[in-house]
Amino acid sequence: MWLFTKFGFFSVVSKDDDDQLTVRSRTKGDLDRLRNHYLPSLSPSRAHEGTDYPWRATTSPTALGEAMRDIAQDIDYANFKDEIAFSLGKDRAKRYGKIWSALYDMPDDLNELHPEGFEGLPWQQSAVTGKAMAYGGVVIDPNGYLLMREVKNHFDGYVWTFAKGRQDKGESPRQTALREVREEMGIDATILSAIPGEFAGGTTITRFFLMLTDRGAPDLTFGNRETERLIWATPEEAKRLIAQSTNSKGRQRDLAILQTALALLPAEPPLKRAMAHRTDWQSKFMPAARLMVPLETRYSLQEMATIIRGFVPTAIEEKWFIFYEDGVLHCHRSWTGICIFRVHFKPCDSGWQAWQVQINRHPGQYTATDEREDLALLDSIIEHLLIHGS
Incomplete structure (x- = not known):
């Protein structure tokens, strides 16, 4: 690991099977500042001439972790390059600036997985009807219980239902579904899988994702202009809650969504072995x-x-x-x-x-x-x- 700080530059490595970390530096002064101000247990500096790092010392991973916490708490500057000029001098700032320049146009050459658009989704890219598209989430906890939301003022005859809504401009299906869950349930959930099928309402065709959240993540008293409150429910309880809606078309749609989502679970909740997160x-x-x-x-x-x-x-x-x-x-x-x-x-x-x-x-x-x-x-x-x- 390379560590650039306002008091020095360090390379931290693990040598052989040693349980200590070796902290290497180009100058003895950098190690002295690290020891004097953040890491008093750092061993005495020893010279190692003829190598890329002429000075080195050792410490435990735990001690270094605690020191890095203190270093982070001492960040009090808005521009790192300017702070280096004040703290370590203009010559060091120029060296750090060359590194910054070399990394300036670095491509994202090791992408993490962020599916967008319709990659891996079981739907056509455009709806086959004239109705608008909407996306939503059926949210479960690791044991398969369902998170339901009560609609504010039971608007349009809905009492208990799922989070869903139309796309904002430029949004992917996933982004829309996650945003609607966040806005209507107050949580950030994780997508497990797309739920096969399209579900027609009065004005929209809605597609859903099965999502996972920790049991304690939602605030069941959460409410806003769209949601009155939340509740955890078994499948049977969810059916009874959905049945309270007086909007007959919406009620039948939500029951179909529930049935299709439950088919993605390995067994009837509560699951004997919880969903992994x-x-x-x-x-x-x-x-x-x-x-x-x-x-x-x-x-x-x-x-x-x-x-x-x-x-x-x-x-x-x-x-x-x-x-x-x-x-x-x-x-x-x-x-x-x-x-x-x-x-x-x-x-x-x-x-x-x-x-x-x-x-x-x-x-x-x-x-x-x-x-x-x-x-x-x-x-x-x-x-x-x-x-x-x-």
């Missing part, structure tokens, strides 16, 4: 050193429901943490959080198809090199841990 366990990003392999494996809707659930380990012997987000299955080693596989799915005629997998090839994270063995391992994980897991 990214924040349930440690996870590291997929490195650029990766292998991309095309796939043609197909899964039924019921099999896909068990895949979407993911897997959270409960014992040290369980080696995997797996979660699903918007068309991608993320498979991490539970002990280290290292991402080994990322599997991409898309809808197909018979259900869903795994069409591509990214396999970690960072030699410091994953030592396997045989593509066939990797694919066999992935198949075993999906088949035995997810589809046929308890």
Whole structure:
């Protein structure tokens, strides 16, 4: 790790199997300032001439983490380059400026997964009718309970329903659905999967996403000009709540949405094994050193429901943490959080198809090199841990 601060520049690495971190610097003064003001437990500086970093010292990861917290709390400047000129001098500011210039037009060359538009969605890009398009979310907690919203003043005959609304200019379907959930329920949810089908209302055709949020995330007293309050409900309770709507067409539509959304779950809520969420366990990003392999494996809707659930380990012997987000299955080693596989799915005629997998090839994270063995391992994980897991 390179660390640029207003008092010095450092390179932090782990040497061999040492449990200490080595903090390296081009000047002794930088290490002295780090030790004197933020990291008193830093070892004495030692010279290491003839290398890229002539000075170095050691510290524990915990101590460095605490020091970095204090360094962050001391950020009191609006422009880093200007602050370097005042704190370390104009010569150092010029050196840092060259680094800034070299990185100025850096492309986004290692994209994280941010699906947009209609990528991996089971709908046509444009509606086949003259009605306007709307998008929304059916929000569940990890055990499959449904978050319902009571409509303010029971507008248009709706009593309890889901969050939904029309697109703003330039929005993708996902952006619209997430925004409507945020505006009408007060939460930021995570998309699990698109819900197949289109649901006609009086003036719109609505498409929905199945979304996940933590049980404690919503404020059930949340209210605004569109929402009176929220409630968690079992499927049967949700049916009774929807049945209170006097808008007959809207009532039938919401019941159909509920039924279709529940078909994406592996079992009737409450789920015996909870849906996995990214924040349930440690996870590291997929490195650029990766292998991309095309796939043609197909899964039924019921099999896909068990895949979407993911897997959270409960014992040290369980080696995997797996979660699903918007068309991608993320498979991490539970002990280290290292991402080994990322599997991409898309809808197909018979259900869903795994069409591509990214396999970690960072030699410091994953030592396997045989593509066939990797694919066999992935198949075993999906088949035995997810589809046929308890």
